[in-house]
Amino acid sequence: MFAFRLDARSGVPTYLQLVDQVRRGLLLGYLVDGDRLPTVREVAAALVINPNTVAKAYRDLERAGLAAPRAGQGTFVVGSVDQVPAATYVKLSHGLRGWLRTAHDAGLDHDQIRALVTATLDDDQAQAGAA
Amino acid sequence: MTGEPALRATGLGRRYRRNWALRDCTLELPQGRIIGLVGANGAGKTTLLHLTIGLLKPTEGTVTVFGRPASVAQVGFVAQDHPLYSGFTVADMIRFGRSLNPRFDQAGAERRLSELDIPLSRKAGALSGGQQAQVALTLALAKQPRLLVLDEPVASLDPLARREVMRTLVDAVAESDLTVLLSSHVVAELERVCDHLVLLHQGRVRLTGDIDDLLAGHRLLTGPRTGETAPGVIAATHGERNSNLLVRQPPDVPAHPRWESHPVSLEDLVLAYLDER
Numbered sequence: 001m002f003a004f005r006l007d008a009r010s011g012v013p014t015y016l017q018l019v020d021q022v023r024r025g026l027l028l029g030y031l032v033d034g035d036r037l038p039t040v041r042e043v044a045a046a047l048v049i050n051p052n053t054v055a056k057a058y059r060d061l062e063r064a065g066l067a068a069p070r071a072g073q074g075t076f077v078v079g080s081v082d083q084v085p086a087a088t089y090v091k092l093s094h095g096l097r098g099w100l101r102t103a104h105d106a107g108l109d110h111d112q113i114r115a116l117v118t119a120t121l122d123d124d125q126a127q128a129g130a131a
Numbered sequence: 132m133t134g135e136p137a138l139r140a141t142g143l144g145r146r147y148r149r150n151w152a153l154r155d156c157t158l159e160l161p162q163g164r165i166i167g168l169v170g171a172n173g174a175g176k177t178t179l180l181h182l183t184i185g186l187l188k189p190t191e192g193t194v195t196v197f198g199r200p201a202s203v204a205q206v207g208f209v210a211q212d213h214p215l216y217s218g219f220t221v222a223d224m225i226r227f228g229r230s231l232n233p234r235f236d237q238a239g240a241e242r243r244l245s246e247l248d249i250p251l252s253r254k255a256g257a258l259s260g261g262q263q264a265q266v267a268l269t270l271a272l273a274k275q276p277r278l279l280v281l282d283e284p285v286a287s288l289d290p291l292a293r294r295e296v297m298r299t300l301v302d303a304v305a306e307s308d309l310t311v312l313l314s315s316h317v318v319a320e321l322e323r324v325c326d327h328l329v330l331l332h333q334g335r336v337r338l339t340g341d342i343d344d345l346l347a348g349h350r351l352l353t354g355p356r357t358g359e360t361a362p363g364v365i366a367a368t369h370g371e372r373n374s375n376l377l378v379r380q381p382p383d384v385p386a387h388p389r390w391e392s393h394p395v396s397l398e399d400l401v402l403a404y405l406d407e408r
Binding site: 006008011013014015040041044045047048049050051052053115119122123125126 | 302
């Protein structure tokens, strides 16, 4: 049975941590299609967290097509996370280089660029968390 | 939100002689949640809890629990320091509870205590602090209340016992449609367990809502030194040339590029509001 864990210091909301762990489990192959996830009650008691938080994570996973309930049996992992094709990485990387040139031309050094990227990612995540 | 609120307070206030312990308290708490009640000592937490269970009468305003006037009969309650009769055995207390409550779930209480390895023949005075808290919580749950009110349930316990008591609580919530209102100073514990917050400051409700919404609606901004006051700024600390602001701001509003924006933790948020003047 999959064991969730919690990083209280990460600043990432608990339900997102649970969702991420299933997503990563699928990406890295230690969760596969058809695996049963622990029940809401089991996760709540194991981590000592609010059962509503676990239910919210499971709803998110269902919406994302990564898990599905089976009547009377619990929640099961579905499918696998799409592997990003190498060509997509190449294309994105190309676009990023263009943007980096713009940033260098504007006078930003690497540390400033990193700070900007991190801040923008945080912003984006905060928005996703609120949605 | 489905159904009527678990608790509704309207203009609720309570005065002791000339001092208001609680004033203008208007709240609706959703059912099926674990609601954390925070505030400094003397902020009115215990007063609000005692009004909720009908142990105190309001000086003004009203409070209802699932649409009915607050009464100790329909609400489970565990007082601070979970007082038990130290000369009684655990079995005595279960018998006592059953005689007072027609809905008392004796089998459930005995099962829970046996899972916790607490012998029924043991006298309350011989139990550890954690075990006493578990017995008090188990007795309150056995009444099968729709609302359970806990006043500082884990304040006097070591971290391990604290975790085990909270485990009993979340397990009870997972298996029923129980609503829990608990006061606590231990913000780390609240962050794990509670999904709704009520913050009292000097006898008034300063902040209330779903914790996820509250966290998403506030940010910590760090940047160049700025003036002391601006709307939406809850707390600020200033260096010579920099400032840290905790602001109320929806996440879809982009911060000014010169300001770095960080998500807030529940502890940041609680401390900022408690420090507000």
